[in-house]
Amino acid sequence: MNKRIFELDILRGLTIALMIIVDSPPDIIYETLRHAVWEGIHMADTVFPSFVFVMGTSAAISASKRTPSMTKIFRRTAILFGIGILLNLFIQIRIDAEHLRFFGILQRLALSYFFGMLILLKLKDTAKILLAAFLLLIISSLGFHIYAPTAPFDVASNISHTIDYIFPGADNMLTPKQEPEGLYGTMASTASMLFGIVAGKLLIQNERQKLILYGAGLLVCGYFWSYFDLVIKQLWTAPFALLNAGGDVLLLAAFGILFEYLPRTKKYFCLFDSLGKNPIFFFVVLNMTLIFAFTEKVGEIPLWSWLYQNTFQGLINVELSTTLFCVAWCLILMIFAEFLNRRNIFIKF
Numbered sequence: 001m002n003k004r005i006f007e008l009d010i011l012r013g014l015t016i017a018l019m020i021i022v023d024s025p026p027d028i029i030y031e032t033l034r035h036a037v038w039e040g041i042h043m044a045d046t047v048f049p050s051f052v053f054v055m056g057t058s059a060a061i062s063a064s065k066r067t068p069s070m071t072k073i074f075r076r077t078a079i080l081f082g083i084g085i086l087l088n089l090f091i092q093i094r095i096d097a098e099h100l101r102f103f104g105i106l107q108r109l110a111l112s113y114f115f116g117m118l119i120l121l122k123l124k125d126t127a128k129i130l131l132a133a134f135l136l137l138i139i140s141s142l143g144f145h146i147y148a149p150t151a152p153f154d155v156a157s158n159i160s161h162t163i164d165y166i167f168p169g170a171d172n173m174l175t176p177k178q179e180p181e182g183l184y185g186t187m188a189s190t191a192s193m194l195f196g197i198v199a200g201k202l203l204i205q206n207e208r209q210k211l212i213l214y215g216a217g218l219l220v221c222g223y224f225w226s227y228f229d230l231v232i233k234q235l236w237t238a239p240f241a242l243l244n245a246g247g248d249v250l251l252l253a254a255f256g257i258l259f260e261y262l263p264r265t266k267k268y269f270c271l272f273d274s275l276g277k278n279p280i281f282f283f284v285v286l287n288m289t290l291i292f293a294f295t296e297k298v299g300e301i302p303l304w305s306w307l308y309q310n311t312f313q314g315l316i317n318v319e320l321s322t323t324l325f326c327v328a329w330c331l332i333l334m335i336f337a338e339f340l341n342r343r344n345i346f347i348k349f
Contacts, residue, residue: 004277005203007255008057010269011248013276013337015050020286020330022047026308027322038155038232041243045233048105049192049244051279052112056196057203057252059113063120064204073117079349080110080280087287094295102168106283108181108189115186116193126201133194137238140188141229144237153230153237160184160235178234185236192236195245199252208256215249218242271334274341281347282333 022033022044032043062068084106092100123129144152147159156177164173164182173179195218202211222231222242229237259266266273275282293304301309312325340346 005061006259006266006273007252008054008061008203009273009276010255011050011251011276012054012058012279013269013272013274014251015047015054016275016279016282017272017330017334018043019047019051019283020333021323021326023286024290024304024326024329025322026302026305026325027313028318029322029326030319033323033326036233038234039153039230041231041233041240045240046244046247048108048233049189049236049241050248051105052109052189052192053196053199053245053248054279055109055113056116056193057200058196059117059120059193060197060200061204064201067121068117073114076349077110077114080106080113083280083284083349084110087284087291090288091291094291099171101174102172103174103179103181103183105181106280108186111186112189112193115190116197119190119194120197126198129194129201130198133191133198136187136191136194137225137241140184140191140236141225141238143184144229144235153232153235158235180234185234188236188238188241191238192241192245195241196248199245199249203252203256208253211249211253211256215246215253218246218249220246222246271331271338274337275334277341278337278345278347280349282337285333 022029022035025033034042035044036042059068084104085100085102087106088101088104091097119129119132123132143159147162148154148157152158160182161178163184164179167183168179170176173182198214199211202214219242222239222245225242226239229239231237231239231243233240290304293307294302296303298306308322308325312321312328315321315324
């Protein structure tokens, strides 16, 4: 158990790589690489839940080696939440905004980690953890339907938005109308982490057949649940959590099978492996770079747009040119990740 699980690092690295691509476009990009406006799942919408899922899988593996103390859990939660606040503060300063956004991606990661770890330490048993995940999704779903029985997932009026208006309040949300990383969605995102914890336990036990059945089961549950609840990333609805977790489980299983029977294929994934070993660091690097590049001007245009115009713009159609620019940026960060990996530099938060 002292060795890293290669397929887990690959899945984490793929998630980071996709995040880099979908967060970086200076122009119009393919629709699947844009977040769904409201209902549905595009490829871009799989990034954040995969991040949460992998965090749970990693937590289960770490806990199998050494039970984490509450001090460590509190410390990591505070660090992740604090870095998220600092990123929001940097955005506020760069765009000269009047109010500071309180929540964000790292803040939701922090809260999901905190509650997920409390459940892991309290329950321990795989079946109980899985039951807890479904209970969280049931409670989340019921909240939407009880609050607004006729239109539970209305864009302007749902329980998640109502809670956001109470805390953190309209002035401290992403927009005056929406906070996609607010408190209510943390309930379902914690379930996503718990699904990852269960996958981690199956990986530890090398239960590949159970892993495949588990992933397929989550997908089936998500499919049938989508007849009752809409699949919406901004609200982190129950079928959204289930479908993403099921896909992540099956990807883990597929990578495990691939690397067992075709071990030479590992060399083709080395850059993803390197990227997956410093995920939070590269999240921060990506966001700091983009915040600066989108707000710094060269003449009258943002630096990021200027770089695009002087490299890939006009090479072919707009969507492909933009995608190639984002992929090139991703490759630069992957090479940097390989540099850190070869020197055994792992930046933990």
